[in-house]
Amino acid sequence: MDDEHEIHLPESIEQAWGVRERPRKGPKRGLSQERIIAAAVQVAERDGLAAVSMSRVAAELGASAMSLYRYFAAKDELLALMADAVYGPPSLDWNREDGWRAGMSRWAWGTLRSMRRHPWVLRIPISGPPTTPNVVLWLERGLQCLQDTGLTEAEKMSVILLVSGYVRNDATISTDIATASRAAGGSEQEIMPVYGRILTKLIDPYRFPALTAVIASGIFNVDDDPDDEFTFGLERILDGIEVLVRERTSTAVAPTVP
Amino acid sequence: MDDEHEIHLPESIEQAWGVRERPRKGPKRGLSQERIIAAAVQVAERDGLAAVSMSRVAAELGASAMSLYRYFAAKDELLALMADAVYGPPSLDWNREDGWRAGMSRWAWGTLRSMRRHPWVLRIPISGPPTTPNVVLWLERGLQCLQDTGLTEAEKMSVILLVSGYVRNDATISTDIATASRAAGGSEQEIMPVYGRILTKLIDPYRFPALTAVIASGIFNVDDDPDDEFTFGLERILDGIEVLVRERTSTAVAPTVP
DNA sequence: TCCGTACTGCGTATGTCATACACGATACTG
DNA sequence: CAGTATCGTGTATGACATACGCAGTACGGA
Numbered sequence: 093m094d095d096e097h098e099i100h101l102p103e104s105i106e107q108a109w110g111v112r113e114r115p116r117k118g119p120k121r122g123l124s125q126e127r128i129i130a131a132a133v134q135v136a137e138r139d140g141l142a143a144v145s146m147s148r149v150a151a152e153l154g155a156s157a158m159s160l161y162r163y164f165a166a167k168d169e170l171l172a173l174m175a176d177a178v179y180g181p182p183s184l185d186w187n188r189e190d191g192w193r194a195g196m197s198r199w200a201w202g203t204l205r206s207m208r209r210h211p212w213v214l215r216i217p218i219s220g221p222p223t224t225p226n227v228v229l230w231l232e233r234g235l236q237c238l239q240d241t242g243l244t245e246a247e248k249m250s251v252i253l254l255v256s257g258y259v260r261n262d263a264t265i266s267t268d269i270a271t272a273s274r275a276a277g278g279s280e281q282e283i284m285p286v287y288g289r290i291l292t293k294l295i296d297p298y299r300f301p302a303l304t305a306v307i308a309s310g311i312f313n314v315d316d317d318p319d320d321e322f323t324f325g326l327e328r329i330l331d332g333i334e335v336l337v338r339e340r341t342s343t344a345v346a347p348t349v350p
Numbered sequence: 351m352d353d354e355h356e357i358h359l360p361e362s363i364e365q366a367w368g369v370r371e372r373p374r375k376g377p378k379r380g381l382s383q384e385r386i387i388a389a390a391v392q393v394a395e396r397d398g399l400a401a402v403s404m405s406r407v408a409a410e411l412g413a414s415a416m417s418l419y420r421y422f423a424a425k426d427e428l429l430a431l432m433a434d435a436v437y438g439p440p441s442l443d444w445n446r447e448d449g450w451r452a453g454m455s456r457w458a459w460g461t462l463r464s465m466r467r468h469p470w471v472l473r474i475p476i477s478g479p480p481t482t483p484n485v486v487l488w489l490e491r492g493l494q495c496l497q498d499t500g501l502t503e504a505e506k507m508s509v510i511l512l513v514s515g516y517v518r519n520d521a522t523i524s525t526d527i528a529t530a531s532r533a534a535g536g537s538e539q540e541i542m543p544v545y546g547r548i549l550t551k552l553i554d555p556y557r558f559p560a561l562t563a564v565i566a567s568g569i570f571n572v573d574d575d576p577d578d579e580f581t582f583g584l585e586r587i588l589d590g591i592e593v594l595v596r597e598r599t600s601t602a603v604a605p606t607v608p
Numbered sequence: 609t610c611c612g613t614a615c616t617g618c619g620t621a622t623g624t625c626a627t628a629c630a631c632g633a634t635a636c637t638g
Numbered sequence: 639c640a641g642t643a644t645c646g647t648g649t650a651t652g653a654c655a656t657a658c659g660c661a662g663t664a665c666g667g668a
Contacts, residue, residue, distance in 0.1 A: 099544050109552050118615025119663040145654060156618045167655070218522060220530050221545050228553065228561070235560035245567035254583045257519035264476060265511070272478050286357050287479050294367050295486065302493035303486070309503035325512045332590030376644025377634040403625060414647050425626070
């Protein structure tokens, strides 16, 4: 009676979850998802995500480009599983007694660490909600940290979305700056001072008073620790969540009455 | 005495700012930055960012692909100016008396509106700090909203980064979902229920208790207003900023003493 | 035992892309 | 009016994802 054609994940992703029966006929497979993903990650690690082409990955394995299509229907499935491999199973030393705030903070730092170590994951376009095993496990761990907050399930999900989005965004920007600095050759941490100087030449102080003040303050010239920048935003977000959590836990029994 | 070779923005970006003297010799130009950008935007509007190739844009103008390189040294300069065109000059009805929170909120909604209307801008990879006229003007307006908060210039900058990152991230996710829904053919707002069903089949309730609870709550089945989702995160962030602002304004004269 | 069949890896082909380079035409500067 | 900087463009290069079809392989069932 049920609709016959249910919606499925791509075959390769289902295989990563361990479901999907093995094919029984035909020649033995010369490669495996794991080996291909590992090779692709190696290429990305060495030469960036742009260098990850089907031919390049295949060459790394001594195989032909087209052979990879026996393991992944399209390149973006490979990319999704590369990201999954990089995040790995969550290693979050957190106990329920530590409280949600410590949990979310460590969760954020944990994901940030992966992104910092493998900046190319940030270049993989997001194409939907998480479906790969490790990433879903990270999601699970994040939700677990929120179990005693009194938030609704929908709110918990929104909180995870908020924090993970923040981490991704901050990591993207900070690695962009680092890359640009390196690309500009010359000295290391000189991109922001240059940016300040460029803006100064372009903007009219009367039309851009606030920005002019920012530049004048010299903050573009002191090289900012990316960790401090990250901490600042994270603490703001956690403060904001805390406001809501307090509200929820204090009115747990008696709802707000004017 | 100064180092001769200062660092410059790409020529096309400088032209967008109105600096840069016009070339005086040679034939008249048949095209202009504005017309090319407009044509490129039109293509993106109609067929998405992936359809924006140099040939396609040139074809739209009845010109050859290579002619565009007389106006932009590389494609990413064109992309940056397409984004600039989409954001446009900020139209923010806000006065100083309205307070920073109303200002940042309207600022966030204003940028969100542009992204929602032109989802393809989100597919343009960020390649550094903002340098195009309109985007820098948006930055200026955001900073202006924070002028009475007592925050340091560095903190103001971080706040802008935080909020703009949030907007971008939320817009990306919500348009992704919308696109996926449309791509899945069939019914409109059915992607999240499907996602819930897929996860249910994949995850073990004992390993994924928190996620199982989320799914069981049924929030994937009610179609959520994207505006509500956005508002939730934004209010959390503004709450978090407010905590800091209060701290700063209450200790404006006497700094914190233990 | 043996054959059909489902699977394997791979060579080739297609169409798309950004962009380097060189050309002849153009229009301002001296 | 000569020199030259700049114009638009045609052609070429090398990379890319992926469709298609082929020849070889090993298992299930007869």
